[in-house]
Amino acid sequence: MDPVEQMRENWRRKAKEVGKNFVAPRASEIDARGEFSWEIVEEFARHGFLRLLIPKQYGGEEGDITSFCIIVEELARYCASSALLVVVQAVGTMPVALGGSEELKERVLPHLAKKKGLICFCLTEPEFGSDAASIRTKAILEGDSYRINGRKCFITNGGVSDFYTVFTTTQPDRRIEGITGFVIEKGTPGLSVGKIEEKMGIRGSNTAEVILDDVRVPIRQRIGEEGVGWWLMMRTLNRSRPAIGAMAVGVAQGAIDYLIQYGQQRDWFVKKEVPSPSLLEIVEMMVEVEASRAIVYKSAQMMDEKAKGIPVQMFSAMAKYFASDIAMKVTTNAVQMLHWEGLTARHPLERMMRDAKVIQIFEGTNQIQRAVVAHTLLKGK
Ligand SMILES: Cc1cc2nc3c(=O)[nH]c(=O)nc-3n(C[C@H](O)[C@H](O)[C@H](O)COP(=O)(O)OP(=O)(O)OC[C@H]3O[C@@H](n4cnc5c(N)ncnc54)[C@H](O)[C@@H]3O)c2cc1C
Numbered sequence: 001m002d003p004v005e006q007m008r009e010n011w012r013r014k015a016k017e018v019g020k021n022f023v024a025p026r027a028s029e030i031d032a033r034g035e036f037s038w039e040i041v042e043e044f045a046r047h048g049f050l051r052l053l054i055p056k057q058y059g060g061e062e063g064d065i066t067s068f069c070i071i072v073e074e075l076a077r078y079c080a081s082s083a084l085l086v087v088v089q090a091v092g093t094m095p096v097a098l099g100g101s102e103e104l105k106e107r108v109l110p111h112l113a114k115k116k117g118l119i120c121f122c123l124t125e126p127e128f129g130s131d132a133a134s135i136r137t138k139a140i141l142e143g144d145s146y147r148i149n150g151r152k153c154f155i156t157n158g159g160v161s162d163f164y165t166v167f168t169t170t171q172p173d174r175r176i177e178g179i180t181g182f183v184i185e186k187g188t189p190g191l192s193v194g195k196i197e198e199k200m201g202i203r204g205s206n207t208a209e210v211i212l213d214d215v216r217v218p219i220r221q222r223i224g225e226e227g228v229g230w231w232l233m234m235r236t237l238n239r240s241r242p243a244i245g246a247m248a249v250g251v252a253q254g255a256i257d258y259l260i261q262y263g264q265q266r267d268w269f270v271k272k273e274v275p276s277p278s279l280l281e282i283v284e285m286m287v288e289v290e291a292s293r294a295i296v297y298k299s300a301q302m303m304d305e306k307a308k309g310i311p312v313q314m315f316s317a318m319a320k321y322f323a324s325d326i327a328m329k330v331t332t333n334a335v336q337m338l339h340w341e342g343l344t345a346r347h348p349l350e351r352m353m354r355d356a357k358v359i360q361i362f363e364g365t366n367q368i369q370r371a372v373v374a375h376t377l378l379k380g381k
Helices: 003-033 038-046 065-076 080-099 102-114 172-178 229-265 277-304 312-337 349-361 366-379
Strands: 119-122 138-142 145-156 163-169 179-185 191-196 207-218
Touching: 003 038, 003 065, 003 080, 003 349, 038 080, 065 080, 065 229, 065 277, 080 102, 080 119, 080 163, 080 179, 080 229, 080 349, 102 163, 102 179, 119 145, 138 163, 145 163, 145 179, 163 207, 163 229, 172 179, 179 207, 179 229, 229 277, 229 312, 229 349, 277 312, 312 349, 312 366
Parallel strands: 119 163
Antiparallel strands: 138 145, 145 207, 163 179, 191 207
16 A cells, blocks of 8 residues: 555544544533533544644644545544534644744644644634625734734634634725735633534534634734735635535434444344345435545545646535535435434434534535536636
C-alpha cells in the first residue's frame, strides 16, 4: 500500500475503534441531554482528530481531505454531534492555515494542536445566512487595531471555543471584496456568548449566538489582507462540504447497520428463499449510500489532488446536498421500517433522522448547494 493510502487506512482504523468503543456507548445520552461532551473532546484530541488539518510544523497531523472525510464518516455512524466536532475544528482552523500571517499561525495553531483548544467559524448573522456576501458585522480600522461590532448566530462551538474565526465587512459597499476575517481570542473584552440554541438534531453540539460589542482586535489578528475573507471562506467551505457529505454518509450507514442487526435478531431475512421485502428495501438504501460515498470521496480526492481546471466547488456542493438528502431518505425509511418502535428512543433511528435533517441545513442549505451547481453549469466550467 502506498504511504498516503496507508495513512488513510490508519485514520480509518483509529476512527472506527474510537467510534465503536468510545462514542457509541455515549451517543444516546449526548442526544438526550443535549449537552456538549468534554469527554469526547479529550478523547478526540488524544487521537489527533482535532489537529488533523494543522500542518506538522505547528504540531498538527497534516492530514488530507480524504482522511478528514474518513474520520468524520466513521464517527458519524455512531454520533453526528461528535463527528461535527472534528468538522468545526477544521473549518475554524482552515482560514488561518490557508491565509494567516506566520505570526498569526504561530499564535493560534500550536495552541489548538497541543493544548486541546477549540476554534469556531463565525459567519452566519441573524439577517444573513445564505446571503453571506451581505454580512453586517463591521470592522473599522482605528490606529493599530480594528473595532468590531456585530452579532453572529447559530455558531457551532460558539459557547465553548478558545478562538473565534470571525468574518466581518471592512467595506460594506464592496460586498464580497469587502469581507475580512479575524481571529479573536476568548476573553477579549466585548466578545460574549448569547443564546445557546435548543435544537431538534445534532443536539450534543453547542450552537451559540456570539456577540461582538466594540471588540478591539489588533491588526496582527487579521487573517491575510483586508478583502480576502470571501476567498478564504469559500476555499474553506469547498474543503469542508465533502466532510459534511461524509457525515451524512456515516449517519445513513449507521441506520443501515442498525436495521441489519435488528432484522437479523428478528429473523426478518433468513426464512425466505427469495430476499424479503425488508431486505430489498435495505439493498435500495445501500445502493444510494454507496452512490453518496462515491461522490463524497471523489470531491475529497479533487481537493487532495489540487485538481486544476475542474470546478471543485460544484463537486463539493453536490457531495453535501446529495449525501444529506440520501441520509434524510434512508433514516426516514429506516424509522418507518420499525413502525412505532422506530419512533422511540429505544432505537437510534429517530435520532439519526433528526440529525440528517440538520445536515441538510447547515454549511449552506441544500437549496444553496443546488444553486452553486446551477451557477457553475451556466458558467460552463
Ligand atoms: C446546527 C447548525 C449549526 C450551524 N453552525 C454554523 C457555524 O458554525 N457557523 C456559521 O457561520 N453558521 C452556522 N450555521 C448556520 C447555517 O450555515 C445557516 O443556517 C445556513 O447557511 C442557512 O442560513 P439561514 O438559516 O439564515 O437561512 P436563510 O438564508 O434565511 O434561508 C432561508 C431559506 O431560504 C432558502 N434560500 C435562501 N436563499 C436562497 C436562494 N438564493 N435560492 C434558493 N433558496 C434560498 C434557504 O435554502 C432556506 O431554506 C449553523 C446552522 C445550524 C442549523
